[in-house]
Amino acid sequence: DDERLQSVKKLLQQLRKAGFKAYIVGGAVRDLLLNRSINDIDLTTDATPSDLLGLFPDAKLTGIAHGTLTVVDKGYAFEVTTFRTEGPYRDGRRPAFVTFETDLMKDLSRRDFTMNAIAMDEEGIFYDPYDGISDLARKEIRAVGEPELRFREDGLRIARAYRFSAMLNFTIAPETKQALQHCATKLGQVSMERRRDEWTKWLTYASATDCANLPQQIFSQWTGLTVPKTVLQCKFYSMIHGYLDRLALMSLAINNNATDKPEESTVQLLSSMKYSRKEMREVAALVVIASSYLREPPSFLPLQWTSLLAQIGESGLIRAVHIAKAMQFARSQEPWNVNWRIESEREVTDLLAHSPLRSLHDLAVTGEDLLKSCNLRGKEIGAALSLLYENVSQGVLRNERAELMRYIHSLKHLLQGGD
Ligand code: ATP
Numbered sequence: 001d002d003e004r005l006q007s008v009k010k011l012l013q014q015l016r017k018a019g020f021k022a023y024i025v026g027g028a029v030r031d032l033l034l035n036r037s038i039n040d041i042d043l044t045t046d047a048t049p050s051d052l053l054g055l056f057p058d059a060k061l062t063g064i065a066h067g068t069l070t071v072v073d074k075g076y077a078f079e080v081t082t083f084r085t086e087g088p089y090r091d092g093r094r095p096a097f098v099t100f101e102t103d104l105m106k107d108l109s110r111r112d113f114t115m116n117a118i119a120m121d122e123e124g125i126f127y128d129p130y131d132g133i134s135d136l137a138r139k140e141i142r143a144v145g146e147p148e149l150r151f152r153e154d155g156l157r158i159a160r161a162y163r164f165s166a167m168l169n170f171t172i173a174p175e176t177k178q179a180l181q182h183c184a185t186k187l188g189q190v191s192m193e194r195r196r197d198e199w200t201k202w203l204t205y206a207s208a209t210d211c212a213n214l215p216q217q218i219f220s221q222w223t224g225l226t227v228p229k230t231v232l233q234c235k236f237y238s239m240i241h242g243y244l245d246r247l248a249l250m251s252l253a254i255n256n257n258a259t260d261k262p263e264e265s266t267v268q269l270l271s272s273m274k275y276s277r278k279e280m281r282e283v284a285a286l287v288v289i290a291s292s293y294l295r296e297p298p299s300f301l302p303l304q305w306t307s308l309l310a311q312i313g314e315s316g317l318i319r320a321v322h323i324a325k326a327m328q329f330a331r332s333q334e335p336w337n338v339n340w341r342i343e344s345e346r347e348v349t350d351l352l353a354h355s356p357l358r359s360l361h362d363l364a365v366t367g368e369d370l371l372k373s374c375n376l377r378g379k380e381i382g383a384a385l386s387l388l389y390e391n392v393s394q395g396v397l398r399n400e401r402a403e404l405m406r407y408i409h410s411l412k413h414l415l416q417g418g419d
């Protein structure tokens, strides 16, 4: 991080030498003051995008509408944005237009919270017109300016207040809190993509207390879900980490046995929140395994799990069992066994050790064999293979070609009687 800060300092000096004002702003200054590791570094300057391109010809225009350029130095990327204040808002969504401003104070005034409205120059001097440094010391999230006005301008700030509260373990200042509850429906008007990004971060950081403190109305406006907030039952969220695993838990809790189609309902949930296909597939795999485990912990690797295992790996299997166990604890209201993690890992290791097959491909016969020598067709082949998979896994049959073929021949009439 030191090297990155040196690199950004050099950049600020370069801009200063060229006659421009330039400052670090936003999350980087906040995190520096909190002694937290810094995420992305944003710079604000009175240089216009074309000035910037003149100074840094390799810079990439990354946010044309906002006049944002990405400058890369020694492999570190910095977002440089020209001072701006935002034009009038339509329907609490995006600003209608952006006007370039030559005033740092105006740039800071459009920022969401006092702790995010601090600028720092290359000498390490802070510009803190909203007393953000005191709020950092108080561990308080406070809106810049009139809270209701700010939340009506952009409803996403409501989600961001809760997200920062979870991330930094800060409380929300009373007037700010009152205003965001008042304006909750503004959050629902924000695009799902923006709401989702904040939800992902909130889910990543939320503790049991954060779950308990999220008002039902904000939860519904944020996620677009009409289900009770109890799907965020406190104690079991603290057992599971990572937003994908927590999304899996949410999906399980929402359905809570109400559906025998865990995959479909998970895909529906995640697509309603605009998560990507990749995220959807991973979460669905976790949910399918977890709900099958909840129905009955298997004694060998179920055929249904094998393709999922190929997708998410052994570590994914352990994650799914963790999720299932967390759900079990939540339902039973029992105090959790402190060794539950180690036990789940051992269970998965044992399960794999007791499973002679990891997929249909491990069988000593193939669908081709069944087609040629047993004269089975389409669906019958699938049924025969899964029957073989079960029997070999249970130790009823040995995984030898001759034995498997004999077995299928003896059942041929039954298999063909199906249709
Ligand atoms: P993180 O560490 O998660 O990146 P951050 O504070 O940097 O936190 P960003 O979303 O990267 O958050 O935004 C950078 C800065 O831009 C913020 O610190 C804030 O000053 C400003 N900002 C971002 N979103 C908004 C918003 N919706 N309304 C007003 N200001 C905003």
Ligand code: MG
Binding pocket: 026, 027, 028, 039, 040
């Ligand atoms: Mg940031």
